[in-house]
Amino acid sequence: MDQSQLIADIEKYLQGEMNLEEKANFENLRQNNPEIDQLFVECTYFLDQLDQFGNQQALKKSIRETVDKLKQQGIIKNSPLSPKSKIIYLWNQYKRTIAVAASIAIIISFLSSSIFSFFTNVKVNNLRPLVEKIREQDVKYKKLETKVNQINTSDNTTPAKSKLESNFRATGFMIDVNNNYLVTNAHVLTEATHHLVVENNKGEQFAAEAIYSDNQNDIAILKIIDQDFKKLAPLPFSIKKSTCELGEPIFTLGFPKQEIVYGEGYISAKNGYQMDSIFYQLSTLANEGNSGSPVINKNGELVGVLSSKEESSEGVVFAIKSYNIFSVVNTLKKLPSFENIKITTNPILRKTDRVTQIKKIQEYVFMIKGN
Amino acid sequence: MSTIEQDKLLLEGLAIQDKASIETIYKSHFPMIQNLIINNKGSMDDASDTFQEAMIVLYQKSLDNEFQLNCLIKTYLYSVCKRIWLKKLQQIQRFGLQADDFEEYVAIEEDVTKHEKQQDRFHIMENALSKIGEPCKSLLEAYYIQKKHMNEIAAEFKYTNADNAKTQKYKCLMRLKKLFFAEYKHEN
Structure with missing residues (x-):
């Protein structure tokens, strides 16, 4: 039996679109043919996954549309301020690596009688924001x-x-x-x-x-x-x-x-x-x-x-x-x-x-x- | 209406992907999650992504007939978001989540694990879909994702009738199934 015909039948069966006779024939086929039964189980699982996947994609789309709408209405702010900047995250994340790298850099620069100045790596805190x-x-x-x-x-009647x-x-x-x-x-x-x-x-x-x-x-x-x-x-x-x-x-x-x-x-x-x-x-x-x-x-x-x-x-x-x-x-x-x-x-x-x-x-x- | 009754209605709405329900849930609970994520080294995008994930977990729950929300949507979403974001933070090695623990938690571990496994399978599905090529991809998406009617699809893809489109769809489906299981078995 052609597999794509079979999958068509399975979907029809699952969606309840078969009439009684077709249904009986199909169930009969499954019972007498373990191979087809195995395929049935596999296809059912697959179609179920596909269906759920489809639902989820649709939900994601609805959520996206909702977010866009709320953003346009200004209910959700486009870019609120995160308390720390990305640069600081990276710094925190690689602090240790940078520290090691910097110390190696310092040693090398001393050894090689400072042909290159590696000091810039260390002086990260030399800059002061003016707030x-x-x-x-x-x-x-x-x-x-x-x-x-x-x-x-307190006796003043018009408070500023x-x-x-x-x-x-x-x-x-x-x-x-x-x-x-x-x-x-x-x-x-x-x-x-x-x-x-x-x-x-x-x-x-x-x-x-x-x-x-x-x-x-x-x-x-x-x-x-x-x-x-x-x-x-x-x-x-x-x-x-x-x-x-x-x-x-x-x-x-x-x-x-x-x-x-x-x-x-x-x-x-x-x-x-x-x-x-x-x-x-x-x-x-x-x-x-x-x-x-x-x-x-x-x-x-x-x-x-x-x-x-x-x-x-x-x-x-x-x-x-x-x-x-x-x-x-x-x-x-x-x-x-x-x-x-x-x-x-x-x-x-x-x-x-x-x-x-x-x-x-x-x-x-x-x-x-x-x- | 009490919050519990209201939440129940919203959940029923979410199960059928009703837009108004989605919007209400988003409006009432996103700011809380936004605070949680942004105060914990996340960006606005991280907040949106995490909230979307949590909405999907809640959606899966809402489909379950036996599911009864034994806590408020707010508590559920907060717990799920916290769990998802904590894991993400650990993955990218920014340790330590400082949540203001004024929010209640509920046990959501099982739901989230289930969701993660499902996401893995969907990822395989997405990959398989991207591999099968056109017009198969569009055809299957039109039917299974956009949930269009076969007649509509036939017209859109210029098939002479819905039956021909159907035959083609099943051929595509077979190929997708093959690709899906090839990777699925490989992964497991």
């Missing part, structure tokens, strides 16, 4: 202070909007005035596990949320979600797509303290720490709290985002090259809920003096706080 972490003591002190204030002002107790401070700046999207460093957001606010130079705080974080480029996008926030005019600065020249003078605006601070410097190298081409090396002064500060050239163009400094030497600061912002924006554009992200600029600062530039740009620079 200011506010110490626990200070937080406690502030709590006390607010309590005292509350007592002092309560301010967030922050455990870090960094900087960010606006890139999309229509949607109120801000850029900062991805490492900044690892500090914010509960709340996130941005504060302008007038001390007004607005609630914000992290919507995207690209750990590889160390760029994150925030959105101001506070309804009290008034829309700003188009960006007075443009974002430079090409790279800067060595020696080009730059300035930065950031929040290493509770008020905005201006800093000056120049591009001192075209690559960052350990020749990382995402970064520029700047010669300027930067401190904790400067993470996410815009780096601007004399034409009022944004050329970089300040991110870290070398721990051991003063004035060696690293900034992410501005074109990386575009690549993040382009990635975001492909996601369903961010199609309308757009950088609208009205660069009016090209021929103005520095004081005017700063005055204009500082409206677009925000302190980022959270806990």
Whole structure:
């Protein structure tokens, strides 16, 4: 008997599509022919597996469709922030291997009278991100202070909007005035596990949320979600797509303290720490709290985002090259809920003096706080 | 309606792959799993994958006539996800799961082991399907996965009638069966 005819019969039998006579004949056949009976058992098992497999594939498809729908509705966030970056996982995972490799490297480099410098492997911790972490003591002190204030002002009938107790401070700046999207460093957001606010130079705080974080480029996008926030005019600065020249003078605006601070410097190298081409090396002064500060050239163009400094030497600061912002924006554009992200600029600062530039740009620079 | 009654309805819905039920389960329980995975060195994708696995385990359970959920869906999914993710972490050698153990657990070891064995078989099935070539692959998928009617398939694949399509389907099925058992016996 032809096997595919048999499998057809078996399926018909299992699906209950045989009439009584056919059924009787078929059962008879099975009984008298052990070989066919064996095939029957095998085919039944196989068809059952195939059927279950089919059901599962269908279920997976339904789940996928549900997830897409929920993501589009914003019920599930596209990329919430994981508390630790992938790089750290890899580091943790290969810590031991790297330690062994590094020690061998050190020995070899001593022995071979350091023809090659293997030391770079060891100095992983030489880079310091510029987020200011506010110490626990200070937080406690502030709590006390607010309590005292509350007592002092207890008879006051209009309580001011309560301010967030922050455990870090960094900087960010606006890139999309229509949607109120801000850029900062991805490492900044690892500090914010509960709340996130941005504060302008007038001390007004607005609630914000992290919507995207690209750990590889160390760029994150925030959105101001506070309804009290008034829309700003188009960006007075443009974002430079090409790279800067060595020696080009730059300035930065950031929040290493509770008020905005201006800093000056120049591009001192075209690559960052350990020749990382995402970064520029700047010669300027930067401190904790400067993470996410815009780096601007004399034409009022944004050329970089300040991110870290070398721990051991003063004035060696690293900034992410501005074109990386575009690549993040382009990635975001492909996601369903961010199609309308757009950088609208009205660069009016090209021929103005520095004081005017700063005055204009500082409206677009925000302190980022959270806990 | 109490949560238990609601869960029972959802489970009945899941058994027939009702979209609204799938959505409700996802909406109510995914955030909890997302937290669990992301706080334990996983990514958003890991969370989605793990949750999907757990949904499949629950689905298999829901098909079982004798199955009665003796705990809430929430507890069941949490236990299954925790078990799946723990194993995955061990496989990639990131030890130590720090779950906030405020959630209850139920015994799901047997269900998950059963599920894992089934996944192995399905993996063989998937491999076999990818090996048989066209038009066999599409034809079988249309019937057994998309559950299309034979008439519809005949029209789609341009067979003159459903019987011809059926004959072809059985020939393909024989080949698939052969491939499946060849690997299946090899694996066992």
